[in-house]
Amino acid sequence: MVADKPADSTNDKLDVLKSTQTVVKKALDKLGYPQEVYELLKEPVRMMTVRIPVRMDDDSIKIFTGYRAQHNDAVGPTKGGVRFHPNVSEKEVKALSIWMSLKAGIVDLPYGGGKGGIVCDPREMSFRELEGVSRGYVRSISQIVGPTKDIPAPDVFTNSQIMAWMMDEYSRIDEFNNPGFITGKPIVLGGSHGRESATAKGVTICIEEACKKKGIDVKGARVVVQGFGNAGSFLAKFMHDAGAKVIGISDAYGALHDPEGLDIDYLLDRRDSFGTVTNLFKTTITNKELLELDCDILVPAAIENQITEDNAYNIKANVVVEAANGPTTLEATKILSDRGILLVPDVLASAGGVTVSYFEWVQNNQGYYWTEEEVEEKLQKVMVKGFNSVYNTAETRRVDMRLAAYMVGVRKMAEASRFRGWV
Ligand code: GLU
Numbered sequence: 001m002v003a004d005k006p007a008d009s010t011n012d013k014l015d016v017l018k019s020t021q022t023v024v025k026k027a028l029d030k031l032g033y034p035q036e037v038y039e040l041l042k043e044p045v046r047m048m049t050v051r052i053p054v055r056m057d058d059d060s061i062k063i064f065t066g067y068r069a070q071h072n073d074a075v076g077p078t079k080g081g082v083r084f085h086p087n088v089s090e091k092e093v094k095a096l097s098i099w100m101s102l103k104a105g106i107v108d109l110p111y112g113g114g115k116g117g118i119v120c121d122p123r124e125m126s127f128r129e130l131e132g133v134s135r136g137y138v139r140s141i142s143q144i145v146g147p148t149k150d151i152p153a154p155d156v157f158t159n160s161q162i163m164a165w166m167m168d169e170y171s172r173i174d175e176f177n178n179p180g181f182i183t184g185k186p187i188v189l190g191g192s193h194g195r196e197s198a199t200a201k202g203v204t205i206c207i208e209e210a211c212k213k214k215g216i217d218v219k220g221a222r223v224v225v226q227g228f229g230n231a232g233s234f235l236a237k238f239m240h241d242a243g244a245k246v247i248g249i250s251d252a253y254g255a256l257h258d259p260e261g262l263d264i265d266y267l268l269d270r271r272d273s274f275g276t277v278t279n280l281f282k283t284t285i286t287n288k289e290l291l292e293l294d295c296d297i298l299v300p301a302a303i304e305n306q307i308t309e310d311n312a313y314n315i316k317a318n319v320v321v322e323a324a325n326g327p328t329t330l331e332a333t334k335i336l337s338d339r340g341i342l343l344v345p346d347v348l349a350s351a352g353g354v355t356v357s358y359f360e361w362v363q364n365n366q367g368y369y370w371t372e373e374e375v376e377e378k379l380q381k382v383m384v385k386g387f388n389s390v391y392n393t394a395e396t397r398r399v400d401m402r403l404a405a406y407m408v409g410v411r412k413m414a415e416a417s418r419f420r421g422w423v
Contacts, residue, residue: 014305016095019330024098027406028414030397036423037414044069044097049090050140052118054132064120064133068141069097070150071113074416077148078114079104079354081155082137088117092304099325100354102347102409107386109358112413114150116141122157123274134162138169145170147180153357154184156229156303157274160196164189180364183357192360194375200234201376202352203323204242205383206344207297210319213391214342219243222295224317226250226287227302229275231323231350233268235299240264248290250302254278255290291315300327307332315341322346337400345402347409348390355382
């Protein structure tokens, strides 16, 4: 069960907060900012831990722990998803909030980063229990969130139904129907067309741009996707529809491989709502084997710390595009870059989700809604611009793509924090 294994918090190299801080520091140094800017940006400005009592189906009361981190609100309200996962930790949520700030900076949204998480396993909970946790979380954090303060959204194991419960709970507290409080809602509650597939669309656009740079034809390219959740499953479909050959996919329990290309439509049809599908097959390979398959494009779309110094030398892809948050360690980033593999980092590749969330929030604020085509056209422009600013920074400043992405991503909030007189 490689893809669902908790990161080893005793191993510094797998400490996502530490590695994020290392690159933020490097980026600020390259841009010439003084130490106090780093001191401000190395941690969220606000971090709330809450305890959420929920009556379970067997009538017992269970207390869940939740977090909300707000990294930096100099540019605008903070924004970012809420994940439901047994391995959620304070450190992880903090790192994820910094990544959200960087994403907003790269695609130039008027936001800072935020992130939330609840320690729970939705795979083992009923609908009613999930509703209890979702509503309880909103009641606990209601004072620090809101459409002009901090706007939640979906993340790992949360979806539009959970956003709907959260929006309803917030609207009750606010005594006003407030769709702009949260994004990733069902369309009938003010959700945006194209939001559900937005992360995968953004990744697809990055793959197309990366392939242009590497002279790879997407048609016929061999693609491996690790993870079959929201990002991974839509991405496999988009790649398949673009004429690529998706030769490997995986979930938390194992992986499937077919050098001739997998039947993606069949797999999509059979996956459950948590992206599990490999349990239906007798012949599977491990997640480790999947990552090392001979392919052109590798997309880690599952969880953190999947490509490390232990397997980076065995990666055979020419292009690695990070649809998940934090799938590659810093040591592995260096190995891949030194080997000439084009790595499109998470804070750029996965920015499509928050971009369409921004579009959803704008539509909620103006009360006027766009078509799917309008959303896609706008997303395309934003992602291509983001990709090129990172790629060009990497070229002109002679840094790897991750450092380039951090340099592009951190600049606006550093500047805004200085204009406000904070540092
Ligand atoms: N959870 C997504 C992310 O990590 C989307 C956040 C949002 O839409 O605000 O980027």
